[in-house]
Amino acid sequence: MKGRILTLTAAAMSIVLLAFSVPLAISIWNGAASRALAEANAQIQYLGELMVTVDAAALDLAVKGINSGGQQVTVYLSDGSRLGNPAEASKAVELAKTGRSLTAETKGGAEVLYAVTDRSNGISVIRSFVPDQVLRAGVVQSWLWLAVLALVLFLGGLLLAAKLAGTLLRPIEDLVRVSQRVAAGDLDARVEVSGPEEIRSLGQAHNDLTRRIRVLLQEERERSADLSHRLRTPLTSLQLEIDSVKDAELAERLTERALALEDAVSHSIAQARLSGSGSEAGTESSAAEIIAERLRFWSPLAADTGRTVSAGELPAISVPVGPEEFAACIDAAFQNFFMHTPSGSSLEISMVAGAAEDLLLIRDDGPGLPGAGGREVLRRGVSGSGSTGLGLDIIARTAERTGGRLELADSPSGGAELRIIFGRSSSGL
Structure with a gap:
């Protein structure tokens, strides 16, 4: 951003x-020419004043004195004679003989012409030639100084x-860094409030929001x-009811499920009270x-309900989520299967290792996903079958915390297909 600001500033300043x-x-260019022409004009006006008071000899001496200083002055007298610097009469000189004073460009410079009525009442013309180098004297040096000043x-x-x-x-970059830390789950990160008042207000608002x-x-x-914690009361009651079951095998299975439920509740309490995410x-x-x-774990329930659960290819893959979280993801898929498929349905679970991602593939031959392609059920709390709608959301969030995603499709048998894609490194909050 700083580079873009400097680039825009440089363009604007240029x-x-x-x-x-x-x-x-x-x-500067025009000023140098004006000064040179003004100096030449002052000289020939001085000669014009002399012409009405002195004779030709004195005038010739005056012209020679001026030319000795490097000037190029020529006087065209009304009788046709010429004094000073030898120069052919140009069209501008002929025009000046009509009584008109003027300045005209000529080859190699400019000529300043002054028409004067002499002692014989004739029109004489005083010409001063100003070369280009005189017209542009000091221009290059002035331009150099101007360039240095601009630089x-x-x-x-x-x-x-x-x-x-x-x-x-600097405060904006600090705000961005702190925002990234907060997005990564560091809620202790705070912006150092500094800079102009508007940015200070923004930093303070960010801290308040965090x-x-x-x-x-x-x-x-x-x-x-x-x-x-409140779930422990009905769990205790459930355990007492299980203890009264006479069928030992049934009581054992119910006890096993009650213990699993109690472990899940205990884990929920521990996770909920963590200071992190x-x-x-x-x-x-x-x-x-x-x-x-x-x-x-789920096979006995599948057998009791006339369903089949099996595993396909399961290569040795490590997914970047905790064991309990990954197990909860698998359980959510099984729960959906048992809740939304009829008796006699089957489910297969397998994994495929990829170059940058790993695919957990779960397929069943049930009635399939509700809605257009099943996308609607990915919205948290939405279900097309009367459930809470949180099962697929748990799976999706687990995958997303690794940089992956959940994709829904129809299985080859017409049932539901869950494509749970796990990234190779966790990017969760």
């Missing part, structure tokens, strides 16, 4: 300096712009923890092992 320098350079102003302006840009951009987000998140965690950042999971373990 335009301004050109707008002032070009007219000034032209003025100094340009560099000074750039230095000033760089300093001002630094003053403005503090407010932290308070809201803490309140949300507390509410989640309290809700999870609750994600298991920086950890990895062995996908094949967790999938195999969850298959063992």
Whole structure:
């Protein structure tokens, strides 16, 4: 950004300096010519005053004295004779003999002509030739000084712009860095309030917003923890009911599920009270092992309900999420399968390793996803089958925290196909 500001400043200053320098350079050019012509005009007017008071001999001496200083003055007398510097009469000289004084351009310079009525009442013409080098004397030096001044102003302006840009951009860059830290989950990051008043107000507002987000998140965690804690009461009641079941095999299965539910509730309480985001950042999971373990867990329920769950290819892949989070993702997929497919349906789960991403593929032969392509059910809390609509959202958020995504499609058998893509490194908040 600083480079763009300096570039725009340089362009603007160049335009301004050109707008002032070009007219000034032209003025210097014209001023030098005006001074030279004014000096020549003063000399010939002096000779014109002499012509009405002295004779030709005295006038000739005066002309020679002026020319000895490097001037080129010629006097064309009314009787046809000529004094001073030898020069043929030009058309401008002939025009001046009609009584008109003028300045005209000629080869190699300019001639200043002064018409005078002499002692014989005739029209004499005094001519002073000003060469080009005299007309432009000092112009190059003045232009050089003008260029040096423009360069100094340009560099000074750039230095000033760089300093001002630094003053403005440093707090903005700090604000960007802190915003990125907050986006990464560091809610303790604060902007150092500095710079102009407007930027200071922006930094202070950002700090206030971060503090407010932290308070809201803490309140949300507390509410989640309290809700999870309240679930312990019905769990205790459920455990008492299980203890009264006479069928030992059924009681064992129910106890196993109740314990799993209690573990999930306990984990929810612990995660909700964490000071961070609750994600298991920086950890990895062995996908094949967790999938195999969850298959063992869900297989009895599948057998009881006339469904089939199986595993396809499961290469040794580590996904960048914690074991419990990955297991919750798998469980959400199984729960959707049991809730939204009829008895007799089957599900297959497999993984494919890619160059930069890993694919978890879950296919069933149920009725498929509701809506156009099933995209609507990815909205949190939306369900086409009367459920809470949070299962697919849990899966999607788990994938997105790794830099991946969840894609929905129809399986080859016409059921639902979940393509859960995990990035190779976690980028979660």
